[in-house]
Amino acid sequence: MSDYPEAGTAGADLFDDEADGATVVDTSFWNQPKVPDYPALAHFGRFEILGRIARGGMAEVYLAREWDEHGKARHLVVKRVLPEMRNDERLLRMFLDEGNVAVRLYHQNVCHVYECGEIDGETFMALEWVWGVSLHSVIERMAARDACIPWPVAVELCAQIASALQYVHHAKGVGGKPLSIVHRDVSPHNVMVSWTGAVKLLDFGIAKTSSEHTTSGTVGKYGYMSPEQAQSQPIDARSDLFSLGVVLYEALTSRALYDRPTLLATLTAVVREPVPSLRAERPELPEPLEHIVGRALAKDPTHRFQSAGEMSAALRQVLRSNGHLVSQQRVALFLDGLYDEEEKKPLNTGSAKLTGSFKALTDEGALAALHVNEELHASFDHALEDPPAAPPAGAPGRSRAGTIALYLAFVVLALVMAGVGAGVALLLMRGALG
Numbered sequence: 001m002s003d004y005p006e007a008g009t010a011g012a013d014l015f016d017d018e019a020d021g022a023t024v025v026d027t028s029f030w031n032q033p034k035v036p037d038y039p040a041l042a043h044f045g046r047f048e049i050l051g052r053i054a055r056g057g058m059a060e061v062y063l064a065r066e067w068d069e070h071g072k073a074r075h076l077v078v079k080r081v082l083p084e085m086r087n088d089e090r091l092l093r094m095f096l097d098e099g100n101v102a103v104r105l106y107h108q109n110v111c112h113v114y115e116c117g118e119i120d121g122e123t124f125m126a127l128e129w130v131w132g133v134s135l136h137s138v139i140e141r142m143a144a145r146d147a148c149i150p151w152p153v154a155v156e157l158c159a160q161i162a163s164a165l166q167y168v169h170h171a172k173g174v175g176g177k178p179l180s181i182v183h184r185d186v187s188p189h190n191v192m193v194s195w196t197g198a199v200k201l202l203d204f205g206i207a208k209t210s211s212e213h214t215t216s217g218t219v220g221k222y223g224y225m226s227p228e229q230a231q232s233q234p235i236d237a238r239s240d241l242f243s244l245g246v247v248l249y250e251a252l253t254s255r256a257l258y259d260r261p262t263l264l265a266t267l268t269a270v271v272r273e274p275v276p277s278l279r280a281e282r283p284e285l286p287e288p289l290e291h292i293v294g295r296a297l298a299k300d301p302t303h304r305f306q307s308a309g310e311m312s313a314a315l316r317q318v319l320r321s322n323g324h325l326v327s328q329q330r331v332a333l334f335l336d337g338l339y340d341e342e343e344k345k346p347l348n349t350g351s352a353k354l355t356g357s358f359k360a361l362t363d364e365g366a367l368a369a370l371h372v373n374e375e376l377h378a379s380f381d382h383a384l385e386d387p388p389a390a391p392p393a394g395a396p397g398r399s400r401a402g403t404i405a406l407y408l409a410f411v412v413l414a415l416v417m418a419g420v421g422a423g424v425a426l427l428l429m430r431g432a433l434g
């Protein structure tokens with residue numbers, strides 16, 4: 001019998017209060033199934049590398065396992081800088097900065113970093129494994145069905161991210177000094193929802209503490225940046241609240257708010273486009289949500305929520321006044337109906353089984369382990385032959401922020417020159433026409 005409930009069936013009666021006047025509670029979906037006994041594909045320090053979960057612009061994310069002295073295993077995530085970027089000093093520093101900031105943060109809605117450092121000269125980070133999907137994936141799935149996340153669920157998820165931000169923004173160092181962290185990359189890709197309904201904020205890759213605020217630079221995902229961040233102006237915690245506003249809008253409408261075909265058009269929309277009307281898109285939503293989105297998306301930070309706590313309270317108030325209480329179970333149940341059994345497996349697709357840059361580390365012991373599981377063998381063999389996929393062409397990596405700034409400068413210069421050129425041409429034409 002499967003460890004996984006059939007998608008969409010488990011817990012189906014959970015909220016069926018009509019049935020014989022009694023609430024039938026089926027909590028089978030709530031129990032996290034056992035992680036398959038994956039063979040170790042490679043060893044990295046004390047970590048066994050089981051397979052790759054994701055490959056980002058600067059790092060690869062692996063599912064890993066470690067054993068304590070009593071022989072008990074725990075799963076975790078090992079994040080490692082891409083091999084081709086190992087000589088990029090700036091990037092390595094950014095990566096370690098992320099680890100050093102995140103390792104101090106403890107909050108139920110923040111993915112915890114256990115440690116960061118170097119093993120055999122390789123910079124890595126070991127973090128809490130969130131077994132689930134990104135909010136981006138959930139929104140994409142709803143959009144593909146021409147539907148939206150039930151609004152109370154979307155609001156609850158964003159309220160929890162706001163709680164995470166409230167904690168992060170007010171986090172203090174060991175000596176009690178405020179760290180003044182700004183996440184700077186709040187987006188649906190960096191929010192994970194576990195199969196058991198837990199919500200976690202990830203990726204403090206470009207988070208900066210107060211000491212680094214003076215040079216804000218332009219980093220982060222462009223469609224989620226605040227106007228001040230998009231213009232490389234100094235930013236504070238309220239910038240993250242704008243980004244969360246964009247996430248909230250997208251979660252409620254299944255429509256990316258500032259996604260435009262070009263970078264310039266995206267940035268222009270962020271900076272200039274009037275604040276959108278949520279209810280123009282979904283008139284059935286409660287009116288206060290319109291105000292919340294409008295306030296979060298105010299171009300001027302002084303017109304926004306002044307703290308993440310304030311935003312979280314406003315979101316919860318809408319839930320309360322509409323009689324909704326979204327439990328963790330409710331979130332789990334929602335995901336359960338959206339993903340099938342195969343998709344819920346920790347390493348579920350061909351590419352997820354790649355060892356990526358750990359290929360070189362695969363030793364004889366690990367290769368022998370491949371034979372343990374015949375079913376997995378074929379795909380691993382295939383994976384070991386395939387070179388890791390190249391990053392998507394044209395995807396703006398944050399290490400390219402400088403290049404992009406330069407590109408923007410050229411565009412502006414070109415526009416100015418075109419303007420001057422047109423002026424001169426006009427004058428010449430006038431002259432020619434007498």
Ligand SMILES: Nc1ncnc2c1ncn2[C@@H]1O[C@H](COP(=O)(O)OP(=O)(O)O)[C@@H](O)[C@H]1O
Pocket residue numbers: 053054055056057058059061077111127128129130131132134189190192202203205
């Ligand atoms: N702790 C984790 N648990 C589960 N999946 C994770 C974890 N960290 C990252 N991921 C997956 O890897 C992806 C990229 O990770 P992230 O830390 O955001 O790296 P990047 O800096 O490349 O954006 C995430 O969108 C998520 O799907």
Ligand SMILES: [Mg+2]
Pocket residue numbers: 056189190203
């Ligand atoms: Mg990320």
